[in-house]
Amino acid sequence: MNTTPDSIRHVALSTVRLPLAVPISDAKVFTGRQKPMTEVIFLFAEITTEQGHEGLGFSYSKRAGGPAQYAHAREVAEGLIGHDPSDIAKIYTQLLWAGASVGRSGVATQALAAIDVALHDLKAKRAGLPLAKLLGSHRDSVRTYNTSGGFLNASIEEVKDNATRSLEAGIGGIKIKVGLPDTAEDLRRVAAVREHIGPDVPLMVDANQQWDRTTALRMGRALEEFDLTWIEEPLDAYDVEGHARLTRSLDTPIATGEMLASVAEHERLIDERACDIIQPDCPRVGGITQFTRLLTLADRAGLDLAPHFAMEIHLHLAATYPREPWVEHFDWLDPLFNETLETRDGRMILPERPGLGVTFSDQARAWTTDAVEFGIR
Template sequence: MLKLKRPVVARIATITDWPLILIDLITEEGIVGRSYLEPYTIKAMRYLIPALQDFGAMLKGRRVAPVELYDLARKSLHFVGYQGLSMIAVSGLDMAAWDALAKAGGVPLCVLLGGSVGPVKAYNSNGLWLQAPDVVAADAIALREEGGFTALKLRLGRDRASDDLATIHAIRAVVGDDMELMADFNQGLNLGEALQRCHMIDDEGLAWVEEPIVYDNLDGYAQLTAELKTPIQIGENFYGPRDLHTALQRKACDLVMPDFMRIGGVTGWLRASAIAGAGGVPMSTHLYPEVAAHVMRVTETAHWLEWQDWADPVLQKPYEIRDGLLHIPDVPGVGLEWNEEAVAASQANL
């Protein structure tokens, strides 16, 4: 459990402590594939950790073939459903398996997938929560300077719509018109509120409006997508590639941004990115910036990587951000190594 440097203050929740599940997949040859999960609440850890331990027992002695392990793990949970916590557990296993396979091959994950090591454009999503406009404006300057960012994400959904608008204007006043601004309502509005508020900000030059209403209201999203000039962004709650396909069939968004613990890890992402690519739909990432950087190097419609440094305290060598670009280290696998002292300290907080 980690303390967030900038607590999450969103319409639907305030989060000060960030749970992490660290996963080590150990092969008979001694290679360790690593990944982590960020399940939002400590209670979710109580269900996910036993599921991961069950996978370890079930898959012992099997070859590290991520696609096969993905299918076996999913089918083992068929009777409790493929979505929700089942998919999150499978995703954690999958990311660790791909890391192990790339390490066994002695190449970075992006190279194993057919790409090359290089930078990925990123926006800073570490702050700009629901605080007063002057506080958020000062935060915007700090966030820009953390890595020479050219894009930032702010959160909307204050009690008064006019305060949201004032916050956008306050940020623009300090960072200028060249800064890309993404806006996220964190599913905090009903459809009536979303229609009013999204139309109100439709001329503010935002890169996108993200999840104004509850994630599974695809009819509402289709209406918003049809009515607004600003692109609608959804996808962090797609549980598997079929959810992405359904959303695109329903014309429920202009942009997609799957989350790795819900889309199905690397395997789920690759399948989802093929669907987005066929439709020409720009695809961004949600959380998990390390594995995200690797798959973005092989994603046909790669758009923006969401940069959040929330896992950095437990990493030996966090990824480097420079000039608004996340730089992939030229090392085998994903490049995750645990800072064991920090891990021990974080466990004391549980």
């Protein structure tokens, strides 16, 4: 085994526009706070070392912010050149301080997330191990549920058909969107899906922060009869006190956390026992270095885990959590990679390929809108 210290010689950043097949709407569209989503913007980082090791990582934005992530990353990425790629925490801290004047959360750290993930991917590939195995996994597969078939722009018949296809594809649970101005219509949709999939299939709902405290409590009580696995984001993401009250008041578990942009913001959720299931997003909190800190805090508090989106990253991280977690299945990202994650018997299977186990596709390169390189290729 080569024990000679290695160093980073080349960094490539690219911003990729992923078009969605149909405009996507959740409750934020129906309450007038957002327009239908037509694309997702990704920041990719590709890192190469003197010894020829390579790593791939990404971050993303579903609304405004993608260009800002790319702009911040290209300002600080040159600082990677010459560093030992194993010194991931040291590199993260250096890049964090390079942009300290714009803070330690949000765009500033989401830009670093792509780099941080790429360094972890590289380290696992160099070891010849899947990332989960390098970090220390508890399992070789993770329970998975589908979200991409349950948005509010789809008719209830479409949602039911999508649920059938997901279950036939080996996905274990179904999540649908709620939070319509007409709460009775929400209940009709949930009832229809529950009847369609039967009483034994895990069913989750997601209000995308669109209820006030009174509505959330009333809807939570009305939804109890459907034996939901959880109610997600019933309140504004930063209403910690309101989430804590719901968690104490309802039998159905409360899940939240996906919109929070730092470990510090999640710490308040944890300290206040403001959810039963925590849903951090690795790219949003700043990468794997930060996410693993959060996992320790969540486990110590006895919380369950269901990371948001980015299943290519979160499958590995969820596999390291001591408690049985969930991973969210989205098929939107499939065109970006040459590999597809396998689902079977309600679970997502950890790939045996080294690192994240995915490689950048030609289609992703075709959707690249800007790119920059540092160092020597």
